[in-house]
Amino acid sequence: MEQTLSNKAELIELDKKHFLHPTSSIQAQQKTGAPLVFTEGNGIYLKDMEGDMYIDGMSSLWNVNIGHGRKELAEVAAEQMNKLAFSSTFSGFSHEPAIRLAKKLADLAPGNLNVSFFTSGGSEANDSAIKLVRHYWKVKGFPERKKVITRKRGYHGVSMGSTSATGIPEFHAMTTSLAPDFLYAPTPYIVEGEFTEEDLMKAAQEVRKMIESEGPETIAAFMAEPIQGAGGIIVxxxxxFEEIRNICDEYGVLFIADEVITGFGRTGKMFGLEHWDVVPDVMTIAKGISSGYVPLGAVMINDEIHRELIKYSKGTLFHGFTYSGHPVGCAVALKNIELIEEERLIENAAEMGQELEKGLKYLEEKHWSVGRVRNVGLLGAFELLADRDKNTRFDATQGVAGKVVQECLKRNLIVRSVTYEGTDIIAIAPPLSITKEEIKDIISIFDDAVSAVETTLK
Incomplete structure (x- = not known):
């Protein structure tokens, strides 16, 4: 153990000097070092260098759908590396794993989303979707159709285009320039005060007003997550979405569904929009496609868009990534999807989602500060409110959600908070392999953590 701790101290110092962490506090890293250094994973658990086990209540970054430590994916990766570790898909070249995965995705996707463009992850997928729909309109002779409507509190990634599509101001403030021609419609969520379902539905009509105000002839697409993840699990x-689909059809606007978080069983269905029987024109996927074992993403387009691109595109499509259709990534994704299907993890997500719902309602009944509980499958959240009857927020300086997250971490549960616009939201998204007993363990930790924080509030 002493040698392990010594090694940990060395690693933390190296981490401070040489590793600039994504979406992290640079100052906190330099002051306290990495809070945890993980060494192993198994199922819903992660083990750190001191041997302590933590429940990965967020599937790391909403992506380890089949759980940690699946040797089957390691074996497939090794087999593919030994056979064909890499081969370019530029200039029309191809290989079997990419072809097989594209066909499998076509079989799984709703409607006639039958064609895939592969990327290394979700940000690249969303960037590519934006470029492809603008290219689509340009080659058809409508270059003025370039504006993309997204939503406030929406998250679509951190590359230039996807950052610009993201409707969270903190991500915009990080940079000195954003891509032009992005518009941010309201999302169906009200931060504070009383509201009804009718009030929430007004967000759809705001999209219509925005299209009419800008001019339908200037709008390329509407882009949205079926359930907003980083924005606060907004259902x-x-x-x-039925109304959004109708509005897009009325004005000839393409509908891009960002299924990066909600895809591959997270919500108890293969893709999130299936809960509302709505089919998009374009769909972006990543995260659960490989359960995070390798970086991979894709843009899926429908047959109509594909036919038009074939008809009107001239010469080379000047867009692509070195790792588009990486053979190892595609092979691992195929095996990952096979395991999701064989082990009925989508069905398990739906069943365990019911258990999660019961647990969240229990927290709401027991704790005066817990309200607005919600989940779809294994994508859930609860909010911390000063007065839940009036939907009144705590003062942001109290940092209530952050305190609950820290109390959970003390009890070896990793979850995350969402505090944009003064909200105190706790998000939960465990691996789809989770059991009923493990759900109970999570709820028990939440119970203790909220109790600990509530004693400091009143």
Whole structure:
């Protein structure tokens, strides 16, 4: 143990000097070092260098859908590396894993989303979707159709285009320039005060007003997550996406669904929009496609868009990444999807989602500060409120959600908070392999953590 701790101290110092962490506090890293250094994973658990086990309540970054430590994916990766570690897909070259995965995705996707463009992850997928729809309109003779409507509190990634599509101001403030021609419609969520389902549905009509105000002839696409993840697990009203689909059809606007978080079983269905029987024109996927074992993402387009691109595109499509259709990534994704299907993890996500719902409602009944509980499958959240009857927020300086997250971490549960616009939201998204007993363990930790924080509030 002494040698391990010595090694940990060395690693933390090296981490401070040489590793600039994504979406982290640079100052905190230099002051306290990495809070945890993980060495192993198994199922829903992660083990750190001191041998302590933690429940990975967020599937790391919403992506380890099949759970940690699956040797089957390591074996497939090694087999593919030994056979064909890498081969370019530029200039029309191809290989079997990419072809097989593209066909499998076509079989799984709703409607006629039958064509895939591969990327290394979600940010690249969303960037590519934006470029492809603008290219689509340009080659068809409508270059003025370039504006993309997204939503406030929406998260689509951190590359230039996807950052610009993201509707969270903190991500915009980080940079000195953003891509032009992005518009941010309201999302069906009200931060504070009383509201009804009808109030939430007004967000859809705001999209219509925005299209009419800007001019339909200037709008390329509307882009949205079925359930907003980083924005706070915002679940839309029942008729919201049906209305959005109708609005897009009325004005000839393409509908891009960002299924990066909600895809591959997270919500108890293969893709999130299936809960509302709505089919997008373009769909972006990543995260759960490989359960995080290798970086991989894709843009899926429907047959109509594909036919038009074939008809009107001239010469080379000047867009692509070195690792588009990486053979190892595609092979691992195929095996990952096979395991999701064989082990009925989507069905398990739906069943365990019911258990999570029961647990969240228990927290709401027991704790005066817990309200607005919600989940779809294994994507859930609860909010911390000063007065939940009036939907009144705590003062942001109290940092209530952050305190609950820290109390959970003390009890070896990793979850995350969402505090944009003064909200205190706790998000939960465990691996789809989770059991009923493990759900109970999570709820028990939440119970203790909220109790600990509530004693400091009143």
């Amino acid at each position: 839309p009203p029942e008729k919201y």
